[in-house]
Amino acid sequence: MTTAGLSPVEAFALVGVIGVGAQWVAWRLQMPAIVLMLLAGLIIGPLTGVFIPARDIGDLVxxxxxxxxxxxxxxxxxxxxxxxxxxxxxxxxxxxxxxxxxxxxxxxxxxxxxxxxxxxxxxxxxxxxxxxxxxxxxxxxxxxxxxxxxxxxxxxxxxxxxxxxxxxxxxxxxxxxxxxxxxxxxxxxxxxxxxxxxxxxxxxxxxxxxxxxxxxxxxxxxxxxxxxxxxxxxxxxxxxxxxxxxxxxxxxxxxxxxxxxxxxxxxxxxxxxxxxxxxxxxxxxxxxxxxxxxxxxxxxxxxxxxxxxxxxxxxxxxxxxxxxxxxxxxxxxxxxxxxxxxxxxxxxxxxxxxxxxxxxxxxxxxxxxxxxxxxxxxxxxxxxxxxxxxxxxxxGLRAAEVPGVLLVGGTRLTTGLGAALQKAEIPVLITDMNLGHLRHARTAGLPVFYGDILSEAAETKVEFIGFSTILAATDNDSYNTLVATDLAPEFGRDKVWQLPRDKSESQRHSLPVTLGGRRLGDGRTYYAYEELMAEGWTVRTTKLTEEYGFDDWRKDRPNSVLLCVIPAKGNLRFVAIDSKKVPEAGAKLIALSPPKGDVI
Structure with missing residues (x-):
């Protein structure tokens, strides 16, 4: 057992690294951080004697x-x-x-x-x-x-x-x-x-x-x-x-x-x-x-x-x-x-x-x-x-066995995406402050919430814990950014997405890039997606196999916009603008495809 003590500075550094490191590892392993902190404290303390607070820090403990x-x-x-x-x-x-x-x-x-x-x-x-x-x-x-x-x-x-x-x-x-x-x-x-x-x-x-x-x-x-x-x-x-x-x-x-x-x-x-x-x-x-x-x-x-x-x-x-x-x-x-x-x-x-x-x-x-x-x-x-x-x-008190997706904005795109996700047995909820915007989703039989997702009413009526991913897809760039920024600390910034913002040459009305969530798709904005939907584009699902891989899908559908991937094992992930990850066999691809000439 170690008898040589640490200096106070070394002790503070060790406590910081071990404590924060245990919380990070617990997050990666999806387990309570307190379990790892208990084990880490016991190991460096009474079990090995590397760090004894009364000895290394003294009366300041x-x-x-x-x-x-x-x-x-x-x-x-x-x-x-x-x-x-x-x-x-x-x-x-x-x-x-x-x-x-x-x-x-x-x-x-x-x-x-x-x-x-x-x-x-x-x-x-x-x-x-x-x-x-x-x-x-x-x-x-x-x-x-x-x-x-x-x-x-x-x-x-x-x-x-x-x-x-x-x-x-x-x-x-x-x-x-x-x-x-x-x-x-x-x-x-x-x-x-x-x-x-x-x-x-x-x-x-x-x-x-x-x-x-x-x-x-x-x-x-x-x-x-x-x-x-x-x-x-x-x-x-x-x-x-x-x-x-x-x-x-x-x-x-x-x-x-x-x-x-x-x-x-x-x-x-x-x-x-x-x-x-x-x-x-x-x-x-x-x-x-x-x-x-x-x-x-x-x-x-x-x-x-x-x-x-x-x-x-x-x-x-x-x-x-x-x-x-x-x-x-x-x-x-x-x-x-x-x-x-x-x-x-x-x-x-x-x-x-x-x-x-x-x-x-x-x-x-x-x-x-x-x-x-x-x-x-x-x-x-x-x-x-x-x-x-x-x-x-x-x-019988679990919200859902599979983590759901919260779609903010009642549009044709979110309705089509929500229907595809629901068909893939992933829970969805479409929210909007305008009741008229929710008519497409209601007609499709999708769950909806009428109101501001950031309001106190949403806190009491929406089962946030049943959702792990959010997509802000309204026609208001600023509101999308507000939703993504406000909910990011709760859901994690890697799980909060929004449609790309409208670009302006003067940048006078653009928001800082440090705000908001991750950008979805290939750079198209809300209005670009709505135009495609008006032209008859639809959200479709394709399952990859060993014989029919991602390269084959992309060759057959060169114009399709890949929105998200449902892996064979693991949770759904949206596709970012700069995404380089290639889906594997067994994954389901959900994409926005043109009405003709892009589907075999």
Whole structure:
């Protein structure tokens, strides 16, 4: 085992490379990133001794994790729109209003009776376990391709309960702290409530102050993110000064206020915070996994297994079933939600932080919280990662076995393309803000959505999770670019396409090439395609074989415009202007072909 330590700079570089690298590999392998980060942290930490945080970074480990967790929870608060929650289904509200407190109680009981920890550690850890892993649930939902309603329930629960769980842990720890450090219980309670009030006040003032300054243009655009970070750190430090760890409450409240302030620059702020959080989540998780005590992990006995079983099989199902009593959700959807509760990075980070804090108060059970959190995260990620798709299939709650295509714009081209895709058993949805534009698709019997695909109505009525590819093909270049730019972070830029823009010699009205999605086809614009369709061109499908390859198809159809390829194995891919990839045998070619003289 390696005994020579790393310098702090080498340690930071290693954490960054391993953390981000694990997330990238997980994306390539289509698996939860947390699994690889767990393995990577264990390998470079307790298993090989290459990186030991306490040895290589020293006393900075604690403050670094505290600040990183504060930023992560702020980003969690920044995703909590009270308006969207108010408009959400009754089941979502019940999972938050009833499910969170009940989950706190049942999880604390599982810790107390299952793992055998004292009431102090059980109360704190039980609050943390309200969090169901927003950074884990999203990729699992995409992989399982759930129907819209259960997927929305799980996603919203994860988003809202992310800060709620942290707040529950803050409240529980604050109560334990004042009771453990003060002989006068009345003074302790007074100090505790004053600290909570002060933390909430600091968060409100910081959030409203930022909102006012940004809305009134007191802060220039290029300084908004630095100012936001500075105020975030100041609020955290100021609140933490009065009551230890109450800074987490302050920054979460600050994030919620900003999320509901309807700032014009909110999306830019939120996306930047998501990027920062991705880096911090990677770093914190590697630090926590590498810093785990191998003896403590190996010391977990059958009571740890009993604890995990109680959480997965009793606490979570009981909480969901009670919370959803009286709703109109079918039983099968309740069962799916009840047995889907993966824990993730936030739980691991907050549990490690509060475990250290409990130890500093002389509560020995704090040393067990970290290993128990590790066991719970590993177990739930593996169970849900490999079990969610089969469970959803058995219950009949999968949106589609094959990833669908979302066609924005009700035109003859999208109607013909949609009909060809549907015939190839690929789900499609055609959307348009003009009801008249959808008449061709409705006549062809294709699914349609009347409205703006970027609207809140679309978020609640369109099962986005059932689609993996988007083509923006309206007659408005600017709108196509807006759709592609707005949805690219969600679907991935390689999955968002649009028709080529109209070219202008003066370039006066052209948009920057950095905006929008990938360009479809051979360079033809919307109007060029519409002219071809008016002349009688149609969208046709051809299957390649060993005897009849792509070169043969191109020779027989020199004028046809290849739109997309459905490989024998794998998902559909549109054809880019500069595409050089040759389809293989077994693939289906979907192309726009002339009415005569171009088909054998």
């Amino acid at each position: 604690g403050p670094m994790i505290s600040v990183a967790v504060a930023v992560i929870l702020f980003e969690g608060g920044l995703t909590l729109s009270l308006h969207a929650l108010q408009d959400a289904a009754k089941g979502v509200r019940r999972l938050v209003v009833i499910g969170a407190p009940l989950g706190w109680l049942t999880s604390a009981l599982a810790v107390y009776y299952g793992a055998g920890l004292g009431w102090e550690a059980s109360a704190v850890f039980g609050g943390i376990m309200i969090v169901t892993g927003p950074t884990v649930i999203a990729p699992l939902l995409r992989q399982a391709r759930l129907s819209r309603r259960p997927a929305a329930l799980l996603q919203w629960e994860a988003i809202v309960n992310d800060p709620v769980g942290a707040l529950a842990a803050v409240l529980a720890f604050g109560a334990v702290q004042v009771l453990a450090t003060s002989a006068d219980k009345s003074d302790a309670a007074t100090h505790f409530f004053i600290g909570i009030f002060f933390a909430t006040l600091v968060g409100l003032l910081a959030g409203y102050g930022i909102s006012y300054a940004f809305r009134r243009a007191v802060v220039p655009e290029y300084m908004k993110i630095p100012v936001l970070f500075a105020v975030l750190l100041a609020a955290f430090a100021l609140s933490d000064r009065l009551l230890h760890e109450s800074g987490l409450l302050a920054v979460t409240v600050m994030g919620i206020v900003i999320a509901n302030a309807q700032l014009p620059s909110y999306e830019e702020l939120r996306r930047f915070k998501e990027h920062a959080t991705t880096l911090l989540v990677s770093g914190v998780f590697i630090l926590l996994a590498a810093g785990l005590d191998m003896d403590a992990l190996l010391g977990l006995d059958l009571r740890a297994l009993l604890f995990v079983a109680l959480v997965v099989l009793v606490a979570r199902p009981l909480t969901v079933m009670v919370a959803l009593l009286g709703t109109d959700l079918p039983v099968r959807e309740r069962i799916l939600v009840a047995f889907t509760g993966p824990r993730g990075v936030v739980l691991m980070a907050v549990a490690g932080l509060f475990g250290e804090r409990l130890l500093s108060l002389g509560i020995a059970d704090g040393a067990t919280i970290g290993p128990l959190a590790f066991a719970l995260v590993a177990a739930t990620v593996v169970i849900n990662g490999f079990g969610l798709t089969p469970l959803a299939s058995v219950l």
